[in-house]
Each structure stands twice: as structure tokens, then as C-alpha cells.
Amino acid sequence: GDSVTQTEGQVTVSESKSLIINCTYSATSIGYPNLFWYVRYPGEGLQLLLKVITAGQKGSSRGFEATYNKEATSFHLQKASVQESDSAVYYCALSDQSGTYQRFGTGTKLQVVP
């Protein structure tokens, strides 16, 4: 079936350092899924961070970037310089084109330390 894998449950990064959070997907029943990154800040609801619907393209928001790599079936989230305010849980997700469902990874908790 279709699925999303985030291998790191938690990542700790020093402030101003770079970040990469891994996401790979399996889309056996979907040719070209839409890919998303959602974020849950402490005390808040889950919200969209960025979205890419075309293979090969990059999405960006709030200094974060992710590239839709169809060959590697990956959608890694990157940021060049993290801040303490980026501490949150990040979820990778995919949807099929018809939108009957969205599948989520198990999330990666980012802790940014001074």
C-alpha cells in the first residue's frame, strides 16, 4: 500500500545550524502523489508548512525547503539555519490526486537548543 516513512523520531540541533529531516514514501497505487509537510508547534494544531504537487519541484516556507524527488521517492525537509522557534513536530504526508485520503508519517520532533 501507500505509506510515508520518517526514520527519525527526534532530532536535536543547535541554533543556527543546518537541519535535514528525512521523508521517503511509497506510492504503489498512485502515480504522482501530492506531497506535504505539516508542523505542530507546542500548544497548537497541525498546520501546513509546505506543499509540492509536481515531481522535481521545490517547495519553501519560513526558510524551510523540500524537493519532490520521484526517483528516490523522497521529500526531505531542510533548513540552512534553525532557530529555537522552529522547535516543533514535523509530519510528512502524501495524497493521491483524487484526494480520497492523505497518509502521514509518524512525525519528527525537532528540538533546537541554544
Add this chain to the structure above:
Amino acid sequence: NSKVIQTPRYLVKGQGQKAKMRCIPEKGHPVVFWYQQNKNNEFKFLINFQNQEVLQQIDMTEKRFSAECPSNSPCSLEIQSSEAGDSALYLCASSRRGNERLFFGHGTKLSVL
């Protein structure tokens, strides 16, 4: 900011009791999803609606779970006879289309004792 409203925020039930939670989707969003997020942070899709019609639901939902999205009323998810394994965060989300971004509520945290 999302305007999906979920109530209650916390729900405590004994085994065998009914548990009901509600969701008001964002205005203008005809598609509503319900997910269960367990203690391992795994999301399990339960059911989704377009307007008042069920689009898709999993087998689990068809047995003890029931859900509806009546017009002019909040959507609801009800567990007829709660089990310990139902303890989880139940998330409601809405969107203009199912393959677009989802707007989530804060969730209802259900604890079945």
C-alpha cells in the same frame, strides 16, 4: 490560522461507554476527514466526507464507529462501545478538496479507562 473547531478537547470514558466528539469544519470546506493518532504518533484514517456523503471509510469505522456530517450542524464521530485501544487523539480536518492542504482542529484526546 485554522478555524476548525473540535469539541471537547478532552474526553474520558469507561470501557463500554459511548464516546462522541464533534467538529465544525472551516467555512466553505466541503471535505472533512477524521483521523486517529495513537500514542506512537501513527495516523490512522477513519472516514471522510464530501458535504454530507461518505467518500471512504475503513473497516474499523464500519463496526463500532459511526460518523456523520449533517448540513447546518457539526460533524460528529461516535464510538458506540469504547475500548482501551481507542484511547488516542482524534483529529478532524477540512479542505476545499481532498488532495489539497488540510486544515486541522486541535483534536479530541480520548482516554478510555
